[in-house]
Amino acid sequence: MKIILAGLFLFSVLGSIPGSDRYGLAGGYSILWLLMMYLVGAYLKLHGYPHLKNVVYLGIYFLASLANLLISDSLSWVKVRFLHGDDKLFLGVVIAYTNPLLVLEAVCLFIWLLRFPIKSLWLQKSLLSLSPLSFGAYLLQTNPFVYTIITGAYTRLSIMKPWWLVLAVLGLAILWLLAGCLLDYVRNLIFRKLKTQGMFNHKVIKSILTEPSRT
Incomplete structure (x- = not known):
């Protein structure tokens, strides 16, 4: 502490x-x-x-x-x-x-x-599933490449009326969150697939590293 x-x-x-x-x-x-x-x-x-x-x-x-x-x-x-x-x-x-x-x-x-x-079991399961994926939204927006693209991209929002501006900001925030969660979900699927195929199996990696050269 x-x-x-x-x-x-x-x-x-x-x-x-x-x-x-x-x-x-x-x-x-x-x-x-x-x-x-x-x-x-x-x-x-x-x-x-x-x-x-x-x-x-x-x-x-x-x-x-x-x-x-x-x-x-x-x-x-x-x-x-x-x-x-x-x-x-x-x-x-x-x-x-x-x-x-x-x-x-x-x-x-x-x-x-x-x-x-939260009494709804469906909502509890949804939050437990989305919570780990939500970190992907943070990583997506802080990526230097993505950050360079979005910098200055929302200046046109400043000419909107207040209520439309609030709705636009909330809508864009939700879209970024969903996009980040979706990308992180796809990443998890890819890594799980690679793991089931043995590519990330520590025994396989160890055998490759310790196998003597045949040349």
Whole structure:
């Protein structure tokens, strides 16, 4: 626990200072930050979490979100008042994966969703099947090749009316999620097929590596 807290302090608190990337976190798109999140998830799975009421976790989530926006607004005011910059929000601070408040929001929302009662067996099975595949959506969008293609591709959405803009953003997010899940599902099928054919059998690989050369 102490190691995880120390890592979060170094990478999340110190690493999220605007204008600096001393640990090469790239706003949360680096393997180092991904490893840090794996450690947090592993700790929650092995040791559990404080058994607070669901409303407490949800309240912390909303309070952290509000604090995040207030800090962003304050930074914007300082930028305009003293640095003579534009009046745009410091969105880079608000939405950065390494933002400590965003990490707190994510953990609280994750725990709240874990404890959310789902009575439908069909829905339970669907979520259990989709959850491992959803990571494919993250990997797809953070792929350098894909990221280069989609950069600036959605600027035309800014001219939409507010309600249409909300629907368009939600629709595109769902499409990206489904596309990522589908690709990860196909990848799993391919690897299972290769495994059943013995290509990933450790005994076969060992025999190939240890077989003496016949030349």
